[in-house]
Amino acid sequence: MNPVRGTAVTLTAGDRVTVTGAAGFIGSAITRRLLERGASVVAMAEPAGDRQNLRGLDVEVRPADVRDVLSVRRALAGSRFVFHAAAVYGFWARDPALFYDVNVHGTRNVLAAASAEGVERLVYTSTVGTLGLDGTSQGKLATEDSVADVSHLFGHYKRSKYVAEHEVLRAAAQGAPVTIVLPTFPLGPRDHRPTPTGKVVVDFLNGKIPGYVETAMNVAHVDDLATGHLLALERGRNGTSYIVGGENLSMRELLAAIAAVTGLPPVTVRLPKSLALAAGFVSEMVEGRILGRPPSVPLEAARMSTTTMIFDDSRARNELGYVSRPARDAVEDSVRWFVDHGYVAPARRAMLTRA
Numbered sequence: 292m293n294p295v296r297g298t299a300v301t302l303t304a305g306d307r308v309t310v311t312g313a314a315g316f317i318g319s320a321i322t323r324r325l326l327e328r329g330a331s332v333v334a335m336a337e338p339a340g341d342r343q344n345l346r347g348l349d350v351e352v353r354p355a356d357v358r359d360v361l362s363v364r365r366a367l368a369g370s371r372f373v374f375h376a377a378a379v380y381g382f383w384a385r386d387p388a389l390f391y392d393v394n395v396h397g398t399r400n401v402l403a404a405a406s407a408e409g410v411e412r413l414v415y416t417s418t419v420g421t422l423g424l425d426g427t428s429q430g431k432l433a434t435e436d437s438v439a440d441v442s443h444l445f446g447h448y449k450r451s452k453y454v455a456e457h458e459v460l461r462a463a464a465q466g467a468p469v470t471i472v473l474p475t476f477p478l479g480p481r482d483h484r485p486t487p488t489g490k491v492v493v494d495f496l497n498g499k500i501p502g503y504v505e506t507a508m509n510v511a512h513v514d515d516l517a518t519g520h521l522l523a524l525e526r527g528r529n530g531t532s533y534i535v536g537g538e539n540l541s542m543r544e545l546l547a548a549i550a551a552v553t554g555l556p557p558v559t560v561r562l563p564k565s566l567a568l569a570a571g572f573v574s575e576m577v578e579g580r581i582l583g584r585p586p587s588v589p590l591e592a593a594r595m596s597t598t599t600m601i602f603d604d605s606r607a608r609n610e611l612g613y614v615s616r617p618a619r620d621a622v623e624d625s626v627r628w629f630v631d632h633g634y635v636a637p638a639r640r641a642m643l644t645r646a
């Protein structure tokens with residue numbers, strides 16, 4: 292990558308843009324936004340990965356593993372811009388080294404390839420999970436300047452993304468034209484896995500949430516997060532991080548919103564945080580360590596479910612012109628997509644009076 296002299300660039304029709312992780316939830320939303328702008332998109336996808344989100348899109352699919360620097364460089368060849376959204380996102384892996392191989396070393400490979408190919412700007416998709424949360428339980432909103440206590444970065448996903456983000460910042464300090472986006476918790480269509488936030492919606496639809504833990508999160512529509520990535524490309528300052536989000540909602544408010552758009556009865560039972568943590572600990576020990584299979588309740592997921600993760604995204608709104616739709620719209624689109632794509636049991640689907 293060439294050193295940055297200015298901060299603003301303009302995406303024009305026909306620009307060749309590579310998106311790593313293009314088949315993923317956020318990556319595919321970025322890809323669609325780029326196509327709407329007339330870009331020529333190279334969709335870099337895991338060789339053996341699921342590509343449902345790329346079906347019907349006018350993109351050049353490049354199978355490439357971010358751990359292979361030569362295949363990454365071939366995918367980036369001739370690209371003016373790069374969005375690096377590929378990552379291992381999960382709360383458990385049989386071999387935790389996978390998180391670091393992909394999220395850290397893979398990011399270093401993308402940075403090196405972008406530099407070698409003369410890419411004008413790279414936008415890196417990080418996570419708000421790398422930020423400090425001191426005071427959030429008392430209602431204080433975390434910002435890009437909230438420094439994390441590394442001992443509180445529970446799980447290999449957050450730790451590996453924290454390290455990877457600092458590799459990106461190191462490159463920026465050496466003059467590389469990179470900008471960092473910190474998405475909050477997305478909802479919307481094409482969440483095939485689903486993501487942890489999407490799983491809350493699916494579990495509610497299927498009657499699998501008997502109660503809630505008093506916590507909170509920032510909920511955003513995935514298409515708004517994608518727009519935020521393009522704004523970061525064109526208007527973001529070099530080496531600067533931008534939270535892109537939506538509305539801060541308590542878990543009770545989120546579940547109430549799902550109930551409101553479906554007609555299903557709301558969840559009213561409040562559960563102690565200790566119960567969620569105990570379930571995560573037992574599941575991780577028995578299923579994960581003893582039986583060697585993915586735990587039903589990963590400990591990291593349990594910890595996240597008991598942590599207040601509320602954020603102030605005013606930097607993106609003020610500097611980038613970022614805007615977001617109401618969280619209820621994201622919930623409604625998410626519910627409709629899950630219902631239409633077979634994620635809801637027939638008996639529960641028959642109970643829906645809306646959506």
